[in-house]
Amino acid sequence: MFENLSERLSGVFDKLTSQGSLSEDDVKTALREVRVALLEADVSLPVARDFVKAVQERATGQAVTKSVTPGQQVVKIVHDELVNVLKGDTEDTELLKVDNPPAPILMVGLQGGGKTTTTAKLAKRLKEKQGKRVLMASLDVYRPAAMHQLEVLGQQIGVDTLPIVAGQKPADIAKRAKQQASMGGYDVYMLDTAGRLSIDDELMAEVEAVRDVTNPRETLLVVDGLTGQDAVNTAENFNDRIGISGVILTRMDGDGRGGAALSMRAVTGKPIKYVGLGEKMDAIEEFTPDRIAGRILGMGDIVALVEKAQETIEAEQAERMMKRFTKGQFNMNDMKMQLEQMLKMGGMEGLMGMMPGMGKMAKQVKDSGFEDKTIKRQIALIQSMTKRERANPALLQASRKKRIAKGAGLEVSELNKLLKMHRQMADMMKKMGKMGKGGMLKQAMK
Ligand code: GDP
Numbered sequence: 001m002f003e004n005l006s007e008r009l010s011g012v013f014d015k016l017t018s019q020g021s022l023s024e025d026d027v028k029t030a031l032r033e034v035r036v037a038l039l040e041a042d043v044s045l046p047v048a049r050d051f052v053k054a055v056q057e058r059a060t061g062q063a064v065t066k067s068v069t070p071g072q073q074v075v076k077i078v079h080d081e082l083v084n085v086l087k088g089d090t091e092d093t094e095l096l097k098v099d100n101p102p103a104p105i106l107m108v109g110l111q112g113g114g115k116t117t118t119t120a121k122l123a124k125r126l127k128e129k130q131g132k133r134v135l136m137a138s139l140d141v142y143r144p145a146a147m148h149q150l151e152v153l154g155q156q157i158g159v160d161t162l163p164i165v166a167g168q169k170p171a172d173i174a175k176r177a178k179q180q181a182s183m184g185g186y187d188v189y190m191l192d193t194a195g196r197l198s199i200d201d202e203l204m205a206e207v208e209a210v211r212d213v214t215n216p217r218e219t220l221l222v223v224d225g226l227t228g229q230d231a232v233n234t235a236e237n238f239n240d241r242i243g244i245s246g247v248i249l250t251r252m253d254g255d256g257r258g259g260a261a262l263s264m265r266a267v268t269g270k271p272i273k274y275v276g277l278g279e280k281m282d283a284i285e286e287f288t289p290d291r292i293a294g295r296i297l298g299m300g301d302i303v304a305l306v307e308k309a310q311e312t313i314e315a316e317q318a319e320r321m322m323k324r325f326t327k328g329q330f331n332m333n334d335m336k337m338q339l340e341q342m343l344k345m346g347g348m349e350g351l352m353g354m355m356p357g358m359g360k361m362a363k364q365v366k367d368s369g370f371e372d373k374t375i376k377r378q379i380a381l382i383q384s385m386t387k388r389e390r391a392n393p394a395l396l397q398a399s400r401k402k403r404i405a406k407g408a409g410l411e412v413s414e415l416n417k418l419l420k421m422h423r424q425m426a427d428m429m430k431k432m433g434k435m436g437k438g439g440m441l442k443q444a445m446k
Contacts, residue, residue: 042228
């Protein structure tokens with residue numbers, strides 16, 4: 001599906017992962033090559049640029065994980081970023097919406113893109129995988145051969161087609177399909193519209209008319225994936241005029257450049273729902289960003305390895321911390337980490353707002369003036385402590401307190417407030433730890 005891109009990328013990453021350590025320049029060079037590879041695969045320029053930028057930012061900020069090489073870590077970041085561009089912000093790539101029978105599905109696209117074939121492929125899937133009763137109708141009034149083609153495919157896969165009546169307009173055929181679908185107890189009816197060689201007003205007006213009489217649950221654009229950037233432009237055009245709910249990329253079995261798959265979501269905001277992988281009726285697959293990213297990169301082993309290493313480290317860290325907390329060993333370094341975490345999550349207020357039942361407390365926090373500003377001052381106070389003081393806050397007597405407050409440019413009273421809060425938090429951690437061990441938390445979960 002993505003042979004060329006895949007080969008290029010594995011060339012780049014083979015070099016990277018074989019090195020024990022990486023300089024910033026190594027990563028930069030590699031990412032430049034990634035960008036070229038993406039552009040050559042016909043990924044749109046802004047998408048390629050944003051992609052590389054996102055990877056670079058994440059690679060710079062990432063803590064080094066022991067037990068995997070930096071190059072392997074970069075591969076994982078690239079993988080995650082691929083999933084991001086393929087998926088977009090929402091999760092609506094899943095199955096077609098075909099509730100409320102009879103659910104209309106409108107198939108649109110240019111001529112020769114694979115619309116009729118895909119209509120039949122989808123009908124077969126709906127029938128076999130979801131047990132749906134499907135009716136297909138061809139609205140291609142200009143090409144009797146196309147109508148006939150759908151009929152033949154229908155017979156082949158055992159799906160009914162709407163009887164052909166000569167001389168009807170597409171919108172009227174759509175109405176007839178709707179009626180027949182209701183009366184005949186069908187779950188889904190699929191409308192295979194006429195295509196044109198290029199986008200024109202007449203075609204769009206015709207599809208609009210069909211859309212308006214049927215109010216489709218899904219409007220799927222079928223485009224030839226081999227046409228790269230053109231496929232993305234076509235999708236934008238159809239989406240602007242008709243409004244589409246998803247895209248199906250055909251001919252992804254060819255070893256074309258495949259860049260359309262990567263640009264589609266970012267440019268049009270619409271998910272790719274399926275990919276066509278051949279002429280046979282079973283040659284269609286759901287588009288799953290994870291799996292596709294894996295195929296493009298061809299480095300599933302490395303991705304899994306890094307994931308495992310990261311999980312292990314996080315789990316170990318969390319466990320070590322929890323152990324210390326339950327023994328009451330909650331020191332100023334821990335406190336600083338918690339405060340920083342709070343800042344990241346939008347302050348105490350934001351944190352409380354996220355927890356169920358804490359909304360009221362969030363307001364109290366706000367009223368008490370416990371805001372970002374205060375948190376930053378507290379962090380400054382901790383930074384003004386020596387290493388020993390941070391590890392053991394019990395050391396803090398009057399003279400030390402004065403020095404610390406002065407170092408942070410603040411009053412001792414503020415340091416006292418921080419210390420009081422620290423004690424309360426340490427107490428709370430200790431209690432929470434006990435609850436977790438066999439007390440209330442476990443009881444509640446039963
Ligand atoms: P339409 O004009 O958009 O309805 O296009 P058709 O459904 O008639 O398809 C045009 C040609 O493309 C036919 O020969 C199909 O068999 C072929 N085709 C459709 N989808 C695919 C696909 O995913 N892979 C390949 N290799 N061929 C396909």
